[in-house]
Amino acid sequence: MAYALNLTATSQVKIGLAKVKGVFVSSGTTPTIAIYDSATASTSDPVVVSTFTSAVPNNYLFAPEGVTLSKGLYVVLGGTNPNVTIFYE
Numbered sequence: 234m235a236y237a238l239n240l241t242a243t244s245q246v247k248i249g250l251a252k253v254k255g256v257f258v259s260s261g262t263t264p265t266i267a268i269y270d271s272a273t274a275s276t277s278d279p280v281v282v283s284t285f286t287s288a289v290p291n292n293y294l295f296a297p298e299g300v301t302l303s304k305g306l307y308v309v310l311g312g313t314n315p316n317v318t319i320f321y322e
Contacts, residue, residue, distance in 0.1 A: 241310070241315060252300065252301050253300045255320040264286065265311035267284040273305075
């Protein structure tokens with residue numbers, strides 16, 4: 234079963250085995266997003282999605298099965314007032 238979590242700041246979404254299904258960017262001024270396979274909120278852990286600037290609004294799907302992470306799901310947000318929803322298992 235997939236979950237949705239709305240973020241407005243950098244966040245450790247899940248610790249342990251996780252799967253990123255998608256990202257929805259609803260608002261923000263030049264919002265940036267990066268996703269790491271990390272259980273410790275560390276940007277030195279493996280990069281799953283390198284930092285990118287999203288158009289607003291925009292939807293990114295990791296279909297059909299998503300991207301599996303072994304350590305955890307850590308999302309780094311930047312820009313001004315980013316509003317991002319992460320879909321994950």
